[in-house]
Amino acid sequence: MSEAALPRNPSTWRRVLAFILDLITAFFVIGYIVAAATGGTTDDGFQLNGWPALLLFALVIAYFVIFNRFFGGTIWKYILKART
Numbered sequence: 055m056s057e058a059a060l061p062r063n064p065s066t067w068r069r070v071l072a073f074i075l076d077l078i079t080a081f082f083v084i085g086y087i088v089a090a091a092t093g094g095t096t097d098d099g100f101q102l103n104g105w106p107a108l109l110l111f112a113l114v115i116a117y118f119v120i121f122n123r124f125f126g127g128t129i130w131k132y133i134l135k136a137r138t
């Protein structure tokens with residue numbers, strides 16, 4: 055059997071690390087975009103309260119759902135080759 059025909063099962067540590075890095079990346083990137091759009095930027099970064107914070111949570115969840123469903127994996131899953 056050739057290597058291309060073998061099923062891929064990424065190791066658990068790659069999947070966990072990909073999830074953690076995706077979560078951090080999504081919160082910082084999407085968080086900064088939401089803060090810039092809603093006036094929540096500060097000298098040290100950004101601060102979100104109320105509906106902008108809820109919007110951030112909804113967009114982070116949407117990031118995971120959309121990327122996994124339509125693109126076959128998130129950005130860090132592609133980088134770490136942790137897609138199933």
